[in-house]
Every structure is written in C-alpha cells, then in structure tokens.
Amino acid sequence: GENVxxxxxxxxxxxxxxxxxxxxxxxxxxxxxxxxxxxxGKGPQLIIDIRSNVGEKKDQRIAVxxxxxxxxxxxxxxxxxxxxxxxxxxxxxxxxxxDYKLSFGAGTTVTVRA
Amino acid sequence: EAxxxxxxxxxxxxxxxxxxxxxSQNMNHEYMSWYRQDPGLGLRQxxxxxxxxxxxxxxxxxxxxxxxxxxxxxxxxxxxPSPNQTSLYFCASSLYIRADTQYFGPGxxxxxx
Numbered sequence: 001g002e003n004v005x006x007x008x009x010x011x012x013x014x015x016x017x018x019x020x021x022x023x024x025x026x027x028x029x030x031x032x033x034x035x036x037x038x039x040x041g042k043g044p045q046l047i048i049d050i051r052s053n054v055g056e057k058k059d060q061r062i063a064v065x066x067x068x069x070x071x072x073x074x075x076x077x078x079x080x081x082x083x084x085x086x087x088x089x090x091x092x093x094x095x096x097x098x099d100y101k102l103s104f105g106a107g108t109t110v111t112v113r114a
Numbered sequence: 115e116a117x118x119x120x121x122x123x124x125x126x127x128x129x130x131x132x133x134x135x136x137x138s139q140n141m142n143h144e145y146m147s148w149y150r151q152d153p154g155l156g157l158r159q160x161x162x163x164x165x166x167x168x169x170x171x172x173x174x175x176x177x178x179x180x181x182x183x184x185x186x187x188x189x190x191x192x193x194x195p196s197p198n199q200t201s202l203y204f205c206a207s208s209l210y211i212r213a214d215t216q217y218f219g220p221g222x223x224x225x226x227x
Contacts, residue, residue: 001173006156034215043118043204043218044157089156100145101172102216104156 006105137205
C-alpha cells in the first residue's frame with residue numbers, strides 16, 4: 001500500500017518567517033495530494049490540495065509544490081502568523097472511484113513564535 | 115450549518131464494556147470514514163462506507179465494527195474494547211468516493227482502562 005513520510009515532525013518559526021513541510025510517497029499511481037490543518041481540539045480541515053497534472057498551486061500565503069518524478073510534495077507557508085500554529089498533515093490518494101483511500105503522513109506540529 | 119458531529123466527545127471506559135461512538139453528517143454525503151489518530155502515526159483509516167449498506171475495511175479494522183443503515187449516520191462500535199484502542203477518533207465524510215474534500219468531525223477522545 002501507499003506509504004507517506006512527512007518531515008519535520010515539529011517546526012518552530014518566528015512570526016513573519018516562512019515554514020516548509022515536506023512529504024514523500026511511495027506509490028507512483030497516487031495523483032491527489034491534499035494538506036489538512038488541525039487546530040487544537042478540532043478535526044483536520046482541508047487547506048489546499050494539488051493534483052498530479054499541476055506542479056504548483058497557491059492560495060494567498062499557502063502554496064504546495066509537487067515533483068512526481070521524485071515522488072515528493074511540499075507545503076509552503078509564507079509570512080507566518082500566530083494562527084498558523086497547528087498540526088499539519090499531508091496525504092496521498094490514487095483518487096480513483098475504486099481506490100480512493102487517503103494515506104496520511106504522521107503530521108507536523110508547527111509553532112509560530114511571536 | 116454543514117457539519118459532521120460525533121458523540122460523545124470524551125469517553126473513559128473499562129476493558130470489555132461495549133461502546134458505540136455515533137457520527138452524523140447533514141451534507142448528504144455518500145462517503146463516510148472512521149480514522150484513529152495516534153502520536154507519531156498520523157491518521158489511520160479504520161473503516162469506510164461508500165453508501166448505505168456498503169462498508170469496507172481500512173488499514174486497522176481489528177476490534178471495530180461499523181454499520182451504515184442511513185446515509186447520514188455511520189456509528190463506530192467497539193464490542194470488547196481493549197487498552198490499545200485508547201486513541202483519538204475522527205469521523206469524516208465527502209460528497210463522493212473520488213478524491214474530494216473530506217470533512218472531519220471534532221473527534222472523540224477514548225480511554226480504555
């Protein structure tokens with residue numbers, strides 16, 4: 001099955017700096033890569049996703065890049081703010097009707113220092 | 115408000131005492147799923163359901179049961195809980211089984227003594 005590895009497990013950044021989280025996946029058939037943010041005491045919430053026909057996607061301060069050849073994808077958060085402090089999960093899926101399962105990374109705890 | 119609800123939010127029980135965690139969504143989603151979250155392991159899928167009366171095992175189904183008698187509800191049943199099932203559980207739903215946004219519930223913190 002798909003194996004998703006996520007690094008680092010914890011990340012502390014100064015407010016205003018950038019944060020980068022990296023994930024690798026094992027199954028070359030995976031083609032859908034979402035990122036979820038989990039705030040304290042809440043369930044994960046989708047913040048951005050990318051599909052294999054796109055190399056990069058941006059949404060305001062958040063961007064995701066995908067390198068299918070190397071089988072890795074990354075989340076970039078620019079100009080970090082205290083509300084960016086949370087646990088972030090990457091995931092991968094084949095995205096097919098008969099094989100949709102999302103495989104998650106272990107998570108990255110991001111702390112933004114004021 | 116569109117949401118996934120879970121009950122209870124917190125539960126402390128003893129080994130062997132059957133329990134049910136309820137999950138309900140009001141978005142008319144076809145796909146529902148249960149995950150458990152453990153430190154250093156991320157989210158692991160327990161069971162999922164593609165529609166009413168259609169369920170299948172995820173990665174860690176041992177010790178759990180589910181049912182999908184109605185589209186909106188997807189309860190998780192632990193017939194004989196054990197301490198290794200102490201975890202944070204999440205229910206999630208999405209419109210279709212294809213690669214769509216999954217909406218997660220707020221979580222249920224279960225402790226089995």
